[in-house]
């Protein structure tokens with residue numbers, strides 16, 4: 250049986266190992282930490298669960314299939330989560346005035362009629378901000394596009410790459426209808442546990458606390474770590490690849506879950522995104538108790554802060570951070586409630602910065618000829634979200650299988 254080595258047991262490493270094992274490969278999975286899951290994980294508290302990073306996957310066909318084959322009954326969003334807020338002085342379901350909406354429609358509709366979807370295709374080297382202002386105008390870019398993208402990529406749109414983020418929409422051949430999200434009933438740790446269990450059943454050998462060197466491995470290797478760790482791993486054996494990878498910038502993000510004595514019910518919905526320019530640090534808040542069922546034992550919210558311009562926030566003490574959030578929560582939601590418990594997860598330099606530098610680095614990576622036995626995987630390559638990572642796991646496993654038939 251052919252052996253494949255997978256380095257990194259985050260969602261990318263776990264799912265590619267699953268697909269490879271299902272194709273009959275002997276998989277050796279190496280993880281430097283003492284647990285699998287990487288950024289994914291769920292803390293149990295006496296008030297309910299607190300997600301460490303991601304709270305759900307986009308409900309694509311592949312995601313649904315994964316849950317089904319692992320025997321997880323997915324937890325789907327509640328109806329209350331359909332409402333989403335954008336902050337403009339107060340949380341609003343639609344942040345534009347009547348006139349601003351008319352102006353935006355008058356700008357967008359002719360472009361659709363004249364050039365169709367193609368006319369919106371981003372240009373290489375264009376930021377999301379430039380793309381937005383070109384197609385939608387300044388106001389919708391600031392109050393809708395900006396906060397929405399910053400909520401996903403954890404950074405302001407002034408430097409985010411339009412072609413990396415929006416490009417895939419234009420190259421998709423089959424577009425499925427957006428069906429919302431899904432997670433495990435006990436949170437994302439449910440998914441991690443089921444993946445780990447299935448890998449054991451399939452005979453995958455998981456090596457925790459592993460200090461592995463690429464140069465010691467023979468045969469196909471999947472490097473499924475962050476870009477930063479991938480640069481370090483490839484440094485000796487593939488210096489030209491390492492050089493490109495080391496130029497990818499990483500950014501920091503923090504999730505702060507707060508459990509309150511009283512539920513706020515003034516704004517019931519998925520959460521609220523916060524545009525820049527209001528002198529607020531928070532990027533957004535998720536109203537967990539209104540998103541998934543069984544999360545309302547004690548009303549809780551998750552606040553997201555950080556990004557490359559606000560890295561220093563991750564150095565605040567818990568007390569300083571809680572004070573900052575309490576002040577901003579009062580300005581945003583108008584709420585002052587007593588806090589019962591909290592969980593803070595500081596993810597330093599953990600996420601790829603989807604900026605123009607990443608766009609350049611990925612273009613350079615295409616120029617460097619990757620050795621046949623080296624496969625790069627992770628959230629810096631074809632999307633930061635879990636459903637995109639899952640798609641790439643399938644592709645990599647298929648490629649390795651076709652090379653070793």
Ligand SMILES: Cc1cc2nc3c(=O)[nH]c(=O)nc-3n(C[C@H](O)[C@H](O)[C@H](O)COP(=O)(O)OP(=O)(O)OC[C@H]3O[C@@H](n4cnc5c(N)ncnc54)[C@H](O)[C@@H]3O)c2cc1C
Pocket residue numbers: 256257258259260261262279280281282285286287288289301302303304305306307459461473474475478482502503504553596599600626627628629633634635636638
């Ligand atoms: C606050 C936050 C909220 C998010 N929310 C969402 C969301 O709601 N939905 C969504 O789809 N995505 C979300 N994301 C993004 C998503 O969680 C990540 O993109 C994804 O989990 C990354 O998975 P990965 O396997 O690529 O990387 P990682 O999870 O970083 O895993 C990489 C693994 O490699 C290991 N490793 C590193 N170096 C080595 C080495 N030398 N040898 C062996 N192992 C090594 C690491 O220890 C780690 O376990 C969020 C991220 C954050 C931070």
